[in-house]
Amino acid sequence: MRRAFFAANWKMFKTSQEAEVFLNALLANPLPDCDLVLCPPLLSIPALSGPLAQETRVGLGAQNLHEAEEGAYTGEVAPRMLDEFGVKYVIIGHSERRAYFNDTDDRVNLKVKTALKWGFTPILCCGENLEEREIGVTLEKVAMQLKKGLEGLSAEEIDRIVVAYEPIWAIGTGRNASAADAVEVIDGIRKVLNVVSGVNAGETVRVLYGGSVKPENAAEYMAHRTIDGALIGGASLKPESFKAIAENGLKARLG
Numbered sequence: 001m002r003r004a005f006f007a008a009n010w011k012m013f014k015t016s017q018e019a020e021v022f023l024n025a026l027l028a029n030p031l032p033d034c035d036l037v038l039c040p041p042l043l044s045i046p047a048l049s050g051p052l053a054q055e056t057r058v059g060l061g062a063q064n065l066h067e068a069e070e071g072a073y074t075g076e077v078a079p080r081m082l083d084e085f086g087v088k089y090v091i092i093g094h095s096e097r098r099a100y101f102n103d104t105d106d107r108v109n110l111k112v113k114t115a116l117k118w119g120f121t122p123i124l125c126c127g128e129n130l131e132e133r134e135i136g137v138t139l140e141k142v143a144m145q146l147k148k149g150l151e152g153l154s155a156e157e158i159d160r161i162v163v164a165y166e167p168i169w170a171i172g173t174g175r176n177a178s179a180a181d182a183v184e185v186i187d188g189i190r191k192v193l194n195v196v197s198g199v200n201a202g203e204t205v206r207v208l209y210g211g212s213v214k215p216e217n218a219a220e221y222m223a224h225r226t227i228d229g230a231l232i233g234g235a236s237l238k239p240e241s242f243k244a245i246a247e248n249g250l251k252a253r254l255g
């Protein structure tokens, strides 16, 4: 069975001091047996880097990287700078980056390639907006984002990716997708992964749901074998809530 995976996307929340307080609280208690990943804002990465270097239960992620190795890109961060602090995962193509920071499908593809080159695990996000859902083109939209995002990658590279399905209308709105809707799209994602990899990547790659996941609804998703975990924004800001999502989700997956 694919190992369950829960990632916290803190977006532009938490100073380095607040990040440390969170981590100490999270590590103070036993943790569920799954992959847990924290993606703090850039300036809070160094604060978590030391403690997480010794920690096998929790991985360190970034919310973005630049596709170039280095250069004249004011305000950006190079992959080598993330590597220096022990970052292992990078969220790529989040809908907020696509909407506000010009992360087009082509740039997403370059970022995925750079991330893989540096040994990071890309958490590649895809998802439809409300209009696309209402007119019934969700699967086409997601397939397009994935095909473009994964263009030119080998089957072995595709196997190293984690995909997050995040309907845009469900992010930060409290209006989560039904488990049935998430299952339908994630099964579609698995078919696309099989096609683009030419092998059975749809069975080996972990696919997460994201969008208003909370401790109260995590089990609904994880009761379905096709859903391997969650990418969590708002409800990941408190250690007890992040942990409860993983615990409730894992219980539903195993039970």
Ligand code: PGA
Residues within 6 Å of the ligand: 009, 166, 170, 171, 172, 173, 174, 210, 211, 212, 213, 231, 232, 233, 234, 235
């Ligand atoms: P949310 O955010 O859990 O606050 O809806 C999810 C995300 O943006 O990854």
